[in-house]
Amino acid sequence: MEAEVREPGDALAAPAGWRPLATHPVGAIIAHYAERSFVAGDPTGQGIRVRYAWRAMSPDEACVVTAAEPAALAARAWFGARAEGPPGHAHGGSMAAVLDEAMGLAVWLAHRAAVAAHLETDFRRPIPLGTTVTAETTVGPAEGTGKARATARLVGDDGTVFAEGSALFVLLGPRHTFAGGGA
Numbered sequence: 001m002e003a004e005v006r007e008p009g010d011a012l013a014a015p016a017g018w019r020p021l022a023t024h025p026v027g028a029i030i031a032h033y034a035e036r037s038f039v040a041g042d043p044t045g046q047g048i049r050v051r052y053a054w055r056a057m058s059p060d061e062a063c064v065v066t067a068a069e070p071a072a073l074a075a076r077a078w079f080g081a082r083a084e085g086p087p088g089h090a091h092g093g094s095m096a097a098v099l100d101e102a103m104g105l106a107v108w109l110a111h112r113a114a115v116a117a118h119l120e121t122d123f124r125r126p127i128p129l130g131t132t133v134t135a136e137t138t139v140g141p142a143e144g145t146g147k148a149r150a151t152a153r154l155v156g157d158d159g160t161v162f163a164e165g166s167a168l169f170v171l172l173g174p175r176h177t178f179a180g181g182g183a
């Protein structure tokens, strides 16, 4: 039997100073993919609900990237009964999945479409089911032949850091085969 879990209500709304991802010219395209994804693609389900947001960045912010109009990406994420791992708490895989997708989409927004090549996660505190957290991301500049590093953390509304992630993304080019696909 699934645990009784508090619904997020308005808690998934963009934080103050942030706007829904679909209102950003590039973000609108990215949001289209997020709507289909395993992580954010079930906005009313009992697993993970994720809503992305962006804000403009000033050129002197630490994680400035190469986009013409630098933008930061964050997410509000809620963990429901189907995201359960330890009793009453979020599964580590669900936390890592939120970190992975938030970092990935932040790289898409800063650079271009990319896939994770290497992902690390530190789990700092268990997330009680029914909790809404903010996924904060940073993205570094493009490196080498086309890769970028990103970080993300899941932060509670009281400032609790539940998990931290870092990842290397490979920026997709003509030699890659990720467009389309499926059976």
Ligand SMILES: CCCCCCCC(=O)SCCNC(=O)CCNC(=O)[C@H](O)C(C)(C)COP(=O)(O)OP(=O)(O)OC[C@H]1O[C@@H](n2cnc3c(N)ncnc32)[C@H](O)[C@@H]1OP(=O)(O)O
Binding pocket: 033, 034, 037, 100, 101, 104, 105, 114, 115, 116, 117, 118, 143, 144, 145, 146, 147, 168, 170, 176
């Ligand atoms: C809604 C949208 C979702 C957003 C996405 C969310 C993120 C995801 O979950 S993506 C899905 C999970 N990821 C995958 O399935 C990727 C599977 N892996 C692959 O397809 C390939 O290994 C791929 C594309 C990452 C790299 O392949 P390829 O481009 O041939 O790599 P390659 O040329 O060897 O390496 C490119 C660079 O990356 C580096 N690199 C590649 N893999 C790694 C790795 N695991 N660790 C460290 N460095 C690596 C290489 O050293 C090289 O560096 P440099 O440019 O300095 O020489």
